[in-house]
Amino acid sequence: MNFNERYAADKELIEKALHSLLQGKEPHGDIYDAMNYSLLAGGKRLRPVLTLECCRLCGGTDIQALSLACAVEMVHTYSLIHDDLPCMDDDDLRRGKPTNHMVYGEATAVLAGDGLLTAAFETALNAAAYLPAQQVVEAAQTLARAAGAAGMVGGQILDMAGEGRALALGEVEELQRLKTGALIAAAAELGCIAAGGSEVQRAAVRTYAEKLGLAFQIRDDMLDVTATAEELGKPIGSDAESGKSTFVTLKGLDECGELVERLTGEAEAALAGFESPEFLLALARSLVDRKS
């Protein structure tokens, strides 16, 4: 299997698991419809792929990682629903589809996000069917720290607070470290925890994912300038239009390109101690080259 085939296979495994998660629940109004609308809207599934692959990297099996992988994707999905709300970024489109609140209304969208965040922890804890309880506790703690006010939620606060004013490079880095980096790093760590990996392995996959997460974000900022709307599935140039400080506005496209290269190299280097890092090396490389 080459890289693309393996990524597709990982994604299919995750899609199937996500599809089954909220099925057969006693319906209360349209809450599960609204949750599934966003959870099953596709996307790269980068975070759960990281969880699966870091678990394999550390010698674990897919069944050990799958609930945790789904949990991370649920946290990511809830954050997108809440970020899109009228009182936040007020976005109408996400991945080319109407955003959750455009379809279900604002109240249900808030609750769908709340429901997904809660379901994320329930799903992570259900890993106890396959893992020792101590590993499950550690994994769920890691997820909570990355998702909460000291992580993703804190990053979104900084993002909102920074709107309409110019940010320094350090502020943009801090914002992105929290808003997107923390959960990406946690995704990788959860895979390692699921596999019962060592502290050294855990630190290594964390470094890999932190570098990759930052490179991913810088590449995102570059694509907002260079890609076509069709490629991205959302309006381009939206950062510049809103006067937002990004890596590109602060450092320019060329320097950003070099930075992405350097970070990708550092991500690759972090995996030097593992036996079969080929897929994760190719993954880091694919994010540099992506067009959307």
Add this chain to the structure above:
Amino acid sequence: MNFNERYAADKELIEKALHSLLQGKEPHGDIYDAMNYSLLAGGKRLRPVLTLECCRLCGGTDIQALSLACAVEMVHTYSLIHDDLPCMDDDDLRRGKPTNHMVYGEATAVLAGDGLLTAAFETALNAAAYLPAQQVVEAAQTLARAAGAAGMVGGQILDMAGEGRALALGEVEELQRLKTGALIAAAAELGCIAAGGSEVQRAAVRTYAEKLGLAFQIRDDMLDVTATAEELGKPIGSDAESGKSTFVTLKGLDECGELVERLTGEAEAALAGFESPEFLLALARSLVDRKS
């Protein structure tokens, strides 16, 4: 110590723990201020008191229950913040103070709720410092099930969906069972889990709390009609004004009074097998008699 003194002592223990939870965190904007504003706004602390007392009832110590008790209160607090949002109940006052979004704005209020819900799970999982990991997993699972789309979030969806139309008694019961009953029952169960209680004990405290939770809600509906605004710290008659179906509009005050009596008796009966249920018996009784 009489009942009031013991309730006050429990409350103080909980207040102290809640105060310490979000201290000393690296600040990101005003997220922790917003979270603490609502978390430390007082209130009865009924749910964490239930967790503490059900832990004692089952032979456990306070330190075993305290993180879980705080976690339940954090879930309760997040739900109040989100329920008060303009897109939900659009309330300006809560416990006589401006609601979270009136003080911090809508975006921060959404994120403060998200942060508290996430911190609730982090706090629950931190019980692992005092409890076997298996008990922690079980407690956090119980909390997630009660808080999510199959519990509290589902209840809020039904509540929103029911606005502006008459509900049948069964619908009001189902709504309340999910919206408030599920978390109250979980609060009691978490105490029993913390103490390492038996399945029989767990079922008993659950029944106690379910009956007490429903009685509590019916009493709430009665107070909306009979209490003064000063006693409640919020406008009275708001249910009738909004044309909302409540236990009172459906059954009348007298029958509601009888129902509260009956449920309280059933709650008391559920504790027959325990050695020292005095406090929890008095608690059930105090909710019948409360004026606010």
